[in-house]
Each structure stands twice: as structure tokens, then as C-alpha cells.
Amino acid sequence: MTDSGSPQAPLKSLPGQPRPLGATPRDGGTNFAVASSVADGVTLCLFDTSGSETRVPLLEYDAGVWHGFVPGVRAGQLYGYRVSGPYDPARGLRCNSAKLLLDPYARATSGTVLYGPEVLGHAAGDLDEASELNSAGHVPRSLVVSPTFSPGHPRPAHNYADTVIYEVHVRGFTMTHPGIPAELRGTYAGLGHEAAIAHLVELGVTAVELLPIHQFVSESSLLDRGLTNYWGYNTIGFFAPHDGYSALVKAGQAGGQVDEFKTMVDALHAAGLEVLIDVVFNHTAEGGELGPTICFRGLDNPAYYRLAPGDPRHYVDTTGCGNSLNAADPLTLELIMDSLRYWTSEMGVDGFRFDLAATLGRQEGEFNHVAAFFDLVAQDPVVSRVKLIAEPWDVGQADSYDVGGFPPLWREWNGRYRDAMRDFWRGQSGLLGEFADRLTGSADLYRAGRRQPTASVNFITVHDGFTLADLVSYDGKHNEANGEENRDGSADNRSWNCGAEGLTDDPAVVALRQRQRRVLLATLVVSFGVPLLLGGDELGRTQQGNNNGYCQDNVISWHDWTHVDAEFLSFVKRLLRLRKEHPVFRRRRFLAGVETAEIQWFTPAGAPMTVADWTDPEARCVAVYLDGRDDPDRAADGTYLLDDDFLVLVNGWWEPVGFSIPSLRPGQAWDVELDTSDPLRAPSPSQSAGTVLSVDPRALVVCRAGAPGNRG
Numbered sequence: 001m002t003d004s005g006s007p008q009a010p011l012k013s014l015p016g017q018p019r020p021l022g023a024t025p026r027d028g029g030t031n032f033a034v035a036s037s038v039a040d041g042v043t044l045c046l047f048d049t050s051g052s053e054t055r056v057p058l059l060e061y062d063a064g065v066w067h068g069f070v071p072g073v074r075a076g077q078l079y080g081y082r083v084s085g086p087y088d089p090a091r092g093l094r095c096n097s098a099k100l101l102l103d104p105y106a107r108a109t110s111g112t113v114l115y116g117p118e119v120l121g122h123a124a125g126d127l128d129e130a131s132e133l134n135s136a137g138h139v140p141r142s143l144v145v146s147p148t149f150s151p152g153h154p155r156p157a158h159n160y161a162d163t164v165i166y167e168v169h170v171r172g173f174t175m176t177h178p179g180i181p182a183e184l185r186g187t188y189a190g191l192g193h194e195a196a197i198a199h200l201v202e203l204g205v206t207a208v209e210l211l212p213i214h215q216f217v218s219e220s221s222l223l224d225r226g227l228t229n230y231w232g233y234n235t236i237g238f239f240a241p242h243d244g245y246s247a248l249v250k251a252g253q254a255g256g257q258v259d260e261f262k263t264m265v266d267a268l269h270a271a272g273l274e275v276l277i278d279v280v281f282n283h284t285a286e287g288g289e290l291g292p293t294i295c296f297r298g299l300d301n302p303a304y305y306r307l308a309p310g311d312p313r314h315y316v317d318t319t320g321c322g323n324s325l326n327a328a329d330p331l332t333l334e335l336i337m338d339s340l341r342y343w344t345s346e347m348g349v350d351g352f353r354f355d356l357a358a359t360l361g362r363q364e365g366e367f368n369h370v371a372a373f374f375d376l377v378a379q380d381p382v383v384s385r386v387k388l389i390a391e392p393w394d395v396g397q398a399d400s401y402d403v404g405g406f407p408p409l410w411r412e413w414n415g416r417y418r419d420a421m422r423d424f425w426r427g428q429s430g431l432l433g434e435f436a437d438r439l440t441g442s443a444d445l446y447r448a449g450r451r452q453p454t455a456s457v458n459f460i461t462v463h464d465g466f467t468l469a470d471l472v473s474y475d476g477k478h479n480e481a482n483g484e485e486n487r488d489g490s491a492d493n494r495s496w497n498c499g500a501e502g503l504t505d506d507p508a509v510v511a512l513r514q515r516q517r518r519v520l521l522a523t524l525v526v527s528f529g530v531p532l533l534l535g536g537d538e539l540g541r542t543q544q545g546n547n548n549g550y551c552q553d554n555v556i557s558w559h560d561w562t563h564v565d566a567e568f569l570s571f572v573k574r575l576l577r578l579r580k581e582h583p584v585f586r587r588r589r590f591l592a593g594v595e596t597a598e599i600q601w602f603t604p605a606g607a608p609m610t611v612a613d614w615t616d617p618e619a620r621c622v623a624v625y626l627d628g629r630d631d632p633d634r635a636a637d638g639t640y641l642l643d644d645d646f647l648v649l650v651n652g653w654w655e656p657v658g659f660s661i662p663s664l665r666p667g668q669a670w671d672v673e674l675d676t677s678d679p680l681r682a683p684s685p686s687q688s689a690g691t692v693l694s695v696d697p698r699a700l701v702v703c704r705a706g707a708p709g710n711r712g
Helices: 170-174 194-203 220-224 256-270 296-304 330-345 357-361 372-379 415-425 432-439 443-449 507-526 566-581 611-615
Strands: 022-026 029-035 041-047 053-058 060-062 065-071 078-084 126-130 141-143 165-168 207-210 214-216 235-241 274-279 351-354 387-390 411-413 456-459 530-534 599-602 621-626 645-651 657-660 669-675 692-695 699-705
Touching: 029 296, 041 065, 053 065, 078 296, 165 170, 194 256, 194 566, 235 256, 235 330, 256 274, 274 330, 274 387, 296 330, 330 372, 357 372, 415 432, 415 456, 415 507, 432 611, 432 621, 507 530, 507 566, 507 699, 566 669, 621 657, 645 657, 645 692, 692 699
Parallel strands: 165 207, 165 530, 207 274, 274 351, 351 387, 387 411, 411 456, 456 530
Antiparallel strands: 022 029, 029 065, 041 053, 041 078, 060 065, 078 141, 214 235, 599 621, 621 645, 645 699, 657 692, 669 699
């Protein structure tokens, strides 16, 4: 290496096109390629272990890409870029060669951000003047990697209809698990450990949806309060696994996060579990115009970010995080698609959940389901074949809430399902019709677009908001630990504390909360669509009323494996077995209702529901009949998925209600399969048509009748 900051001899050219972007090890060295159409020049900066910097100009420029081949550079090399060019915020240009920049395509990074005036592209107090402070000692490095692990197990490839998703945080799930070795807790290796996998398999889920694992950094405001960004929705590297979740990195193996992540995925695949990752292609960690210059801003600000019309000093912000990625620019679209292909093809993941996905459809400002991004995904032979799940909203726009508005290839987090089910079971009036719509797949949202019930990813709780235990224990949020005077987090929780706020030893309140948890999850599991469980709900996990634990990397957010609600865990396992064993709850098509009698609705008196019954604002009870033999779905081998008949009795009242069993098939006898008010209920005599079955307050009862020749 030469002295810090000194240039190396000119690079030899690499024949052919400059892409792929990033650092690509080849025989005898590494090819480096980075895109910027606004730069006057790009310098590759190589660092040794002492921090000494060698600068290597990239002399080749082609189609917006600066590139060159550096002999002798191999895996383990730390590097970054400096970009020379116009610094003119009035035109949206922010090139500044004093700032060391991450490679947007880096497969791994090392180090973190040390906030201060050095990381700002602008001079202190003057946005229009470039800072002359060198940021190299305050920002992470990119890392050349050459992975060696090759997966040995095939992808599980579950149908959407058979999928049960478990949303989980890599660190939080494993930090206190007694069966995971201490040195692996909080890491990819910990999640891939047999003890962690055993819990997931025994629970009955088919996919884990990991909170963000792309490289992220914590905001300076959090660090100032002694906190960190725990959730990880502050991405700075869309190709790099977060190094803070790597046991190998902690043990001193630079770049070990890549093979460790791939090993974890392979272990989960071996157990039949798919791996989905939560991706944040709506904003980056650089924030608004006063934020740090770490990567994208200094490379090509107008290409990567949506700039404010008429004043490109500022950013369009549809995310609440200071900036929005520019999904109308080819460079940004290329970055996103390359990242998706990389994680699918090279890292083995089975699909993606897109955070604030409406922002990706804002090619011209308004959300459009035929925006360029959606077209690219639909046409891509790799990305179009994995699971694609949208969080179908963003922030602060007239059209921010787009549930039901995504293209047919996509599945969506169904926020209307969450709201309706929470409201119904906490006793709100006038919701019986919407309850029925959500229970049977939200046809009002998806059928018109010729989508399936599985377009709806149904959930009661997710990471953002109360846990299930807190949903039935708190009327209001309690986020004081976040240091924002309880101003953060949603105030619209649709929760009910069941008579006491927070912890209580009142046996009546405790029992009611247990019943509420059971009925909410039972409703989720028997609903048409794809069920999503929040990791830890099955254990009885609480965040002590904190509904915005994004900055709580501690026992508030971690799974508590020492105080497991064993009875509730057993109940959840039973629920998921019921769904797995009975395809009638996993319908792939919307039922035709009255036309074929595949599904019928009855009053507690056993009479068919009328318009007056549905529109009665005080109606809170209904029985739904699911025919297991009429026009069934087909299995992969073409055989019919025949099932028993089911009768689901729903009592949303706070008093017991007697349900008269309707006459459906001659001689049909009904057994109680599940009762949320009494999970240990002993078998009772079979019920025949006309029998009145009492259903306890705020309860759901599932009855089963074996069809002739299909009794099981």
C-alpha cells in the first residue's frame, strides 16, 4: 500500500461491459464498478487494517458506470468510493470528494457511522456550501467477499394457500433462548440452530418473515438517547446482510455474515421452512437534506432520490423518514431488481415483504398499480416466481392507503382485516357484515381483480403495534422507554384492556384476556387467506404496553423463553394443526356463496341470514357453514381436496348465546372440534339438526361433521 490518500498507477481495462456492478473477484484481482451519471470522476479507495487509504482512479466510463480491474485485490479487501463533480443543491447535485461512500452493491460492509459534522456533505450551517471535512474515519467500509457455502437442500416452495407466516426478529427470537449456545444468540446461526428450528416446526408455521436483515445503521437521534434502531428499517446496503447479526463477524471473521446467512437459510429449508425477508426499498438511512452522506446521496442524488419539484434542495418524503427512493429512475430500478435477484438466486430466500410498498408505485407521484417497478417484477423470470408481499400503504399522501390496489401477482398485508377483527371482538357494533367479508378472504377487495383469497395476508398483530398479549391488556400505548414522552407510536390501536390497564391479578380480567387471545387467533387461523403470526404471541410475549419497540434492543422486545404460556402455546399448535389437516380452511378460490351453497350463513336461530340481519347494527352472532365436498380445490397431483363439513359459530356478545344447528345434510351429526372459551373441553355428544348448542360470550366454536365416506 502507498501512503494514505496517494494514487495508484492507472488501472488496466477489463474487456466487455462494465456490469455487473459492485466488486467482483476474478482471477488475479477484482473488478470494481459503480454507477453515477453526474460525477466528473470516481476514485476507488482501498484500506488496509491500519486504516491507511490508497486511492485508485476509475478511468473507464461506459453507460453511466465507472469501472476498472485492480490486480491483486482479493476477498477481505476494505474499500469505498470518492466522487468528484458538482456540488449544487439548488440543482439537486451533491457530489463531494471529501466524503467516503459505500458501494451500493457491496455484498458486505464493516464498521458503522460515527455521527458528527464529518459525515455531512454540506458545511455546518450552510446547505449550499460543500463540507471539506474528510469522512473516512466516521463511516463504514465496503468489503470484497467471495462466499464459499453452497446450499444442499431444496426450497420448500409451499403454495400460498398452505402457507402460515411467522414474523420474527433474528436477534429478538434467539437472544434468551436456553437451547441456543450463548455465542450464537442474536445471530443468523442462532436462528438456524436446531433448538430454534424445532420450535418453529412444532408450532406449525411454514415460513419465517425476517424483519430487515439488509445492512442498516442507527439514527443519530437514537444514539444520543442511548438507544439503537432495533427493527432495522434504516437501510444503507441492499445487498449486504447486517453484520450485527453474525456470530462469525463477532468472532473476528470479516465478511462471515454472507456464508452464515446462507447456512441459516439452508438449515431452515431442510426443516421445510421458507425464508422471507422484509425489504425497505422506500427510503435509506441518509434521511432528509440535513442527513449524513454515506452512499447514494454522494453518488447520484437525483437518480436515487425523489427531489422536491421546484426546490431540489429538499426531498419528497412519502415514508416519514426524510427521503423516498426514486422508483421512476432506471438506476434505482436496476438497483432494486438486482438486489431482489441476488437475494433470491445467491442467498436462497423464498420471497419478500416490501415495507411501505405504495412508494414503489409512485413513478409519477401518485400510486399506480402499473408503474414501471411492477412491470419489471412481473416480467422478471426470477423475481416473479417467489413470494411477493406488499405493505400496501405509505405515509402522508391522499392515496397512501392502497389495500386491494396492487397487481394480481402480489399478496398484501390486509390492514382492513386487522382493524375489523380487532373491533369486532372488542365489542364494536355494526361490524357483522365486514367480519364475514374478512373471514372469507375479503372478496370485496380482491375478487374484482380476479385475485385469489390468498391475495389477503391476514393478521391481528405484527411488529408495529401491540403484541397479542398487550392488545388485550392495554387501552393506550406506554412508550415512555423510547424517550419521546409517549408521543411516538400509533394512538389508534383498537385494543381493549378487558377491565384493567396493564398487569393485574384480578382472576376475572386474566381469564377474559386469555379468552380474547384465543378467539382472536382462532379467527385468524380459520379465515380464508394467508395467516401471519407475530413471533412471540404464541408464548404470551408482552412489551409492557409499548406499541413502537423499534428502538428497544432489550427484554422489552426480545422473546421471553423463561415465562412461556405453555397452555396458550399448546392451543396455538392445535389451531395450526386444524388448518393444516383441513383444506376447507385453505381455499384457493372465492366461494360462490348462495349460487352453489359452498358457504352459507345462519342466524343463531338456524335461519338463513337476511339483508335485515346483516344490516342490524347490534347483530354480533352468525354461523357459517363450509361445505367440504362441493367444488373442492385440487391438490398438485390433480386429486380433489375433499374434506369434512364445518360449522363455525361466532358469538360476539358478552353473554352466552344458543345456536340452533341448521339442517344441512340428512342425518348429519356435528362434533365440537374447537371451543375458544374452553380449550380443554372434553368431547360432548354429537349435535344434530335442531339441537341448541350454547356458545359462551366472545367465543368461536368450530363444529365438524364427517361427510359420508369421508369421516375422519
